[in-house]
Amino acid sequence: PCTAQVEGGLFEGGRPWPGQPASLTPPPIPVLRGPRRFSPTHCKLCPMDWLSHRGKCYWFSKDSKNWTESRADCSAKSSRKLVIQDQEEMEFIQNVTRGKYHVWLGLSVTSAEKNWTWVDNSVFPVTGPTDVNSCGVIKGNRIHSETCSAEFKWICQKEAVLL
Structure with missing residues (x-):
């Protein structure tokens, strides 16, 4: 599955933090809150719109x-x-x-x-x-x-x- 993870707790709202791409495929699932360091994932990103x-x-x-x-x-x-x-x-x-x-x-x-x-x-x-x-x-x-x-x-x- 497509997950974006950082160290810390859950990111609320299912949306990336400001400045991050807004389109994840498949749709975003909860993200961990904390420093913006991603673990290896298989997400494919597209620009907004x-x-x-x-x-x-x-x-x-x-x-x-x-x-x-x-x-x-x-x-x-x-x-x-x-x-x-x-x-x-x-x-x-x-x-x-x-x-x-x-x-x-x-x-x-x-x-x-x-x-x-x-x-x-x-x-x-x-x-x-x-x-x-x-x-x-x-x-x-x-x-x-x-x-x-x-x-x-x-x-x-x-x-x-x-x-």
């Missing part, structure tokens, strides 16, 4: 921007735009968004060869016609091509920090 899932942290925008502006926003948050690794991650995103809006992915056509590439530089193997100014977006349960200048919500992701 980020969702934790399978060792990653996800931030969901409330407004809309074009692909380039949304990528810059993720960089400013020391993260990157969403890279879908598998069907389970896609289902997690769909459950959070409930399919109500389109979401930019970290996927774009980056070269004259018209290869689809994720922001982590891995190739997304897609066949068919593609424009150079194309970027990936989730619509419902599928990935679609959109003009990069269109404005949609976006998702940033980064690895959770092991405590």
Whole structure:
């Protein structure tokens, strides 16, 4: 289980002390009061207002921007735009968004060869016609091509920090 321990008595309220990360996964259980020295644990931490899932942290925008502006926003948050690794991650995103809006992915056509590439530089193997100014977006349960200048919500992701 995920526990944060220090020497002393129980920490009341189930919340970390001021200045400590506010999101623990799984949810925090009582913490010991005393000097702020942690014993070895297996807690994965995400910043406040980020969702934790399978060792990653996800931030969901409330407004809309074009692909380039949304990528810059993720960089400013020391993260990157969403890279879908598998069907389970896609289902997690769909459950959070409930399919109500389109979401930019970290996927774009980056070269004259018209290869689809994720922001982590891995190739997304897609066949068919593609424009150079194309970027990936989730619509419902599928990935679609959109003009990069269109404005949609976006998702940033980064690895959770092991405590």
